[in-house]
Amino acid sequence: MKPFANALLAWFDEHGRHDLPWQHPRDAYRVWLSETMLQQTQVATVVGYFERFVEALPTLRELAAAPEDQVLALWSGLGYYRRARFLHRAAQLCVERHDGQLPRDFDALVALPGIGRSTGGAILAQAHGLRFPILDGNVKRVLTRYHGIHGHPGESAVEKSLWQRADTHTPTMRVADYTQAIMDLGATVCTRTKPRCGTCPLADSCIALRDGLVTLLPSPKPAKTTPTRETVMLVLRDARGRVLLERRGPQGVWPGLWSLPEAADVDAAWRSARQCARIDDAQALPPFTHVFSHYKLRIEPLLFDGATPTRSIADNAAPTPESRWCDTSELVALGLPAPVRKLLQNLEGHLA
DNA sequence: AAATCGGGGAT
DNA sequence: ATCCCAGATTT
Structure with missing residues (x-):
């Protein structure tokens, strides 16, 4: 029955x-x-x-x-x-x-x-x-495996299905023992790691065991869609083809690496650029997205070509942040973040 | 460092 | 109804 x-x-x-x-x-x-x-x-x-x-x-x-x-x-x-x-x-x-x-x-x-x-x-x-079903973490694990239910138990469709199964299985007799039993099974046999399927009373009809999915279920939480941040990267290039780089601070991403100056938006980019050089105009380059483990960074490169370095910068006298005008030949020796390196390489190939 | 846990609270 | 967070432990 x-x-x-x-x-x-x-x-x-x-x-x-x-x-x-x-x-x-x-x-x-x-x-x-x-x-x-x-x-x-x-x-x-x-x-x-x-x-x-x-x-x-x-x-x-x-x-x-x-x-x-x-x-x-x-x-x-x-x-x-x-x-x-x-x-x-x-x-x-x-x-x-x-x-x-x-x-x-x-x-x-x-x-x-x-x-x-x-x-x-x-x-x-x-x-x-x-006769009321329960659905705690142990029960969720037992049921996802027994029925071979894919998808994270936190998803509403999966949870709904689990409640449905939990209800169907709950007997009318010995409900108290049954409730304790399914929790005990999850706690001592159908454990998250190293389940003891050899001693499981449900092994005969367990879908996950039959299909070799025991270690794959319950499905892990899907990697949460990473937030996307945006930044404008300033490519300030002087007449000799040198590019202005800044050393990043010790905090945050790419600590200590040399990178392009950044700004929150195009206006800020202009303000910032004018502090380092005399500028004629700017050209928006194709934006691209760099993926980190915890967020995506949408980079909008803004090319200021034919910039004339301001004296203080040219003399390397700028206090903070540490910055320098670099020849393309120098770039290889510097620790550049991958997307910045890519961006500069594309620039060379495209416009050289 | 990330996943986990069942319920509350906001939307 | 649906999503997101709590708050400390476990992996």
């Missing part, structure tokens, strides 16, 4: 975790607290925090009545204190709205701060045996 759930439950009976502190007793408050802690921290670490927390604040009402400082102190070391504040606030709301209990109604539950679809489902399933 539900081969996925049955295989998982059989595995869980033998290999799952049955001794986690929030399983004994398994009430809504303890499940909620554990799920919230587990959103950010691994089981091994959470256990100690959980035990201290419930010893100090064993019930939702006591949590609601506790001073925030105490809640934060109990949370101290777990990080992400916003979640502790949500927890505290939600407890107070439960006292106000729900008679001091976490609601058994899904919509009322997810209306509380810090409880979303997955945590809400986990509470209802684990504490009350209600």
Whole structure:
């Protein structure tokens, strides 16, 4: 009937975790607290925090009545204190709205701060045996592999598909165990690296295993479209064909390399150019884009030909930035950024 | 250095 | 509804 759930439950009976502190007793408050802690921290670490927390604040009402400082102190070391504040606030709301209990109604539950679809489902399933799916990181990994789902789980279409699968697999019987089982499988067998497919109860029908995709799924987050910055590069060339270069500062890209002077836009380029040389006119050269790992740089070269170097520059007396007029023959010896070298080479070939 | 995690908040 | 960020840990 539900081969996925049955295989998982059989595995869980033998290999799952049955001794986690929030399983004994398994009430809504303890499940909620554990799920919230587990959103950010691994089981091994959470256990100690959980035990201290419930010893100090064993019930939702006591949590609601506790001073925030105490809640934060109990949370101290777990990080992400916003979640502790949500927890505290939600407890107070439960006292106000729900008679001091976490609601058994899904919509009322997810209306509380810090409880979303997955945590809400986990509470209802684990504490009350209600048939609600969960979709935490472990489950996402199991399902993307089992069904061979490509695409980053963060993409809405993929996530939608995952919720759909999660729902279909969730059984009506033993929902609490099932929920724990699929999380345990993800945590101990279907791990992100070095999954132990040899011991997996779902190996028979796992698409990723069948197709050799286990290491490829879940798909990594697509490289975010890199921002594009724009710059105008000034090619100041004097009558002898020398080009003005500047040494870049120690910060930013191309630290310490010799490069063309830059400006934010054409106007600024003109202002800057006139400080270095007497200029007649400018010619826009074809723009091109240089790709860095973290952004794209669209370069608009602006050629000032027949520039007459200003005396101070010609004498190398300019204070900052360090700059010099270079012969094309000197360029090879200088450490030029690749796109600048390319630009100057094209210039030579094109206009020489 | 980059990915991760589930939920909140902005748009 | 859809995108983007949080905030600390892990890889």
